[in-house]
Amino acid sequence: MTHEVIRHLLDDYVTGELTEDARGPVADHIAACEICRAEVESLKEILARAAELPKSIDPPADAWLNIRAAIERDKSAIATEHTQLERFWRRPYVLAAAVVLVAVLSSGGTALYMNSRDHDANSARATATNQGTESTPASLAAFTIEENTYLRNVAVLQDVLDQQEASLAPETVARLKASLHTIDEAIFEARNALARDPANKMLIEMLSGTYRQKVDLLRRTTEMTRGS
Amino acid sequence: MGAAAILFISSPLVAQKKVERKIPLGMEGALRIVNMVGSVVVHGWNKDTVMVRGTLGPGDTFFMGGGYTGAKMFVESANDRDPKPTRLEVWVPARARVWVKTASASIDVSDVTGGLDLYTVSGAIDVTGNPHELNAEAIDGDIHINGSPPWVRAKSASGTIVFQGASSDAAFSTVSGAVKVDGGVFERTKIETVTGNINFSGQLDRSGAFDFDTHSGSIDIAIPEKTPASFSVATIAGAITNTLSKTSPIPGRFGRGAELTTDVSGGGAKVSVRAFKGQVTIRRTK
Numbered sequence: 231m232t233h234e235v236i237r238h239l240l241d242d243y244v245t246g247e248l249t250e251d252a253r254g255p256v257a258d259h260i261a262a263c264e265i266c267r268a269e270v271e272s273l274k275e276i277l278a279r280a281a282e283l284p285k286s287i288d289p290p291a292d293a294w295l296n297i298r299a300a301i302e303r304d305k306s307a308i309a310t311e312h313t314q315l316e317r318f319w320r321r322p323y324v325l326a327a328a329v330v331l332v333a334v335l336s337s338g339g340t341a342l343y344m345n346s347r348d349h350d351a352n353s354a355r356a357t358a359t360n361q362g363t364e365s366t367p368a369s370l371a372a373f374t375i376e377e378n379t380y381l382r383n384v385a386v387l388q389d390v391l392d393q394q395e396a397s398l399a400p401e402t403v404a405r406l407k408a409s410l411h412t413i414d415e416a417i418f419e420a421r422n423a424l425a426r427d428p429a430n431k432m433l434i435e436m437l438s439g440t441y442r443q444k445v446d447l448l449r450r451t452t453e454m455t456r457g458s
Numbered sequence: 459m460g461a462a463a464i465l466f467i468s469s470p471l472v473a474q475k476k477v478e479r480k481i482p483l484g485m486e487g488a489l490r491i492v493n494m495v496g497s498v499v500v501h502g503w504n505k506d507t508v509m510v511r512g513t514l515g516p517g518d519t520f521f522m523g524g525g526y527t528g529a530k531m532f533v534e535s536a537n538d539r540d541p542k543p544t545r546l547e548v549w550v551p552a553r554a555r556v557w558v559k560t561a562s563a564s565i566d567v568s569d570v571t572g573g574l575d576l577y578t579v580s581g582a583i584d585v586t587g588n589p590h591e592l593n594a595e596a597i598d599g600d601i602h603i604n605g606s607p608p609w610v611r612a613k614s615a616s617g618t619i620v621f622q623g624a625s626s627d628a629a630f631s632t633v634s635g636a637v638k639v640d641g642g643v644f645e646r647t648k649i650e651t652v653t654g655n656i657n658f659s660g661q662l663d664r665s666g667a668f669d670f671d672t673h674s675g676s677i678d679i680a681i682p683e684k685t686p687a688s689f690s691v692a693t694i695a696g697a698i699t700n701t702l703s704k705t706s707p708i709p710g711r712f713g714r715g716a717e718l719t720t721d722v723s724g725g726g727a728k729v730s731v732r733a734f735k736g737q738v739t740i741r742r743t744k
Contacts, residue, residue, distance in 0.1 A: 235521065235534050238492065252523075358611075358629035358648040359667040399562065402580045405598040409615035409633040416652045416673040420734060423694055432692055436732060439650060439671055447615055447633065451597055454559070454579050 244273040367438055370428045380441040387448035394455040406451060413444045475513055477520045483508045484526045485551045492532035494561040496543030502552035502569035509549040515542025651675045659743055662687050662727035673734045680743045686726025691718040695735035702740050
């Protein structure tokens with residue numbers, strides 16, 4: 231079995247679902263392949279950490295008060311923080327670590343997600359509409375904080391995608407770039423409109439939704455180009 | 459995959475171009491299929507067996523294995539840089555949960571009533587029937603669904619999404635691709651695009667909630683006469699046309715956009731429509 235084939239079996243190997251006849255060749259390959267060995271270690275770590283997680287966590291009673299206070303504090307510090315964060319994320323070792331983290335979380339997350347859904351095909355799914363349920367930033371200050379998170383996620387995912395670009399057909403890459411450009415233009419227009427009307431909650435929500443679409447498109451593309 | 463141990467059977471068929479295999483799989487078992495180039499056709503049937511027939515690309519290798527609760531099949535290309543098309547036709551237990559992933563291969567599924575998770579980069583996805591849950595994602599492929607899955611999600615970037623049927627919980631999302639929804643009763647529906655046009659023609663459940671969002675695509679919503687619904691429509695720069703009720707849109711904040719709040723037939727289904735600069739039309743079904 232080749233490296234490409236064995237990649238498809240690593241999740242079953244880690245969860246002990248491979249039978250002995252398949253386990254032997256996979257174990258031999260892992261012993262000789264640094265990439266697969268690292269993937270196995272990551273999957274084991276994620277499974278171990280996931281097993282330790284509580285089923286649910288209740289937020290403290292004063293959580294919202296603290297969040298609001300933090301938003302107010304951050305409002306004045308955003309400009310400074312933004313610059314510092316940009317410097318931080320530009321450091322090569324930080325970027326490399328983030329790329330690995332996204333890749334590992336994506337792989338482990340997919341494995342856990344698929345396994346959980348295999349066990350329970352009727353597991354609860356989120357409902358379609360966001361009326362009253364989906365969190366959207368309530369103010370420009372809150373949105374600005376969220377925007378920084380989006381920009382960081384976009385940068386990390388874009389970097390991962392750049393590394394995987396060779397595995398996509400050139401015409402797909404062209405269409406993907408066109409889609410990202412379309413989203414960027416929409417963000418630019420909405421951002422300008424928001425600068426003229428900072429209190430417009432609808433604009434904040436729409437802009438936030440467009441960022442979400444960009445992150446989602448990048449995430450989906452990186453997951454699809456990584457193998458199963 | 460699944461709680462039970464998987465018996466993995468590698469079945470290399472290096473010299474062969476045709477493949478035909480059968481393995482047992484429970485009526486509600488899980489099946490994963492990976493085939494990057496070519497096509498994957500899946501049929502649901504009332505047997506606790508997975509059967510596959512296919513034509514492999516030259517030099518490609520087919521692998522299939524699993525147990526009664528879960529199985530997987532995939533194709534290893536002889537040349538990853540220039541993969542040749544492999545065509546797989548697969549029969550699965552109708553209530554099985556089926557997961558398919560391709561690069562440019564098309565995915566065509568019919569008569570599966572279990573769950574479907576379908577992923578492709580540039581292939582087309584075509585689903586006929588009433589899967590219990592349907593998640594279909596493409597990057598630039600078109601998605602065509604003809605049926606009434608109670609729970610459905612479809613996403614594409616530049617591909618078109620066409621849904622003909624009904625659903626109690628539906629969400630469709632594109633960047634530039636158009637979204638066309640045409641059919642029966644909908645309860646919770648969310649459609650969002652960036653520049654793609656949205657066309658919705660269907661019946662709204664009185665207690666339902668509906669969200670339509672676009673940046674610059676047009677939104678056309680057509681509902682039957684006397685449908686109880688409460689509309690909240692707003693644009694930043696686009697025009698609103700309302701022929702459902704006598705209420706006229708009022709100018710928006712910038713003077714270019716518009717806003718409209720109106721109840722039809724006493725109000726009911728909550729319909730939220732938001733466009734940055736797209737045109738919005740709400741009207742009766744023709």
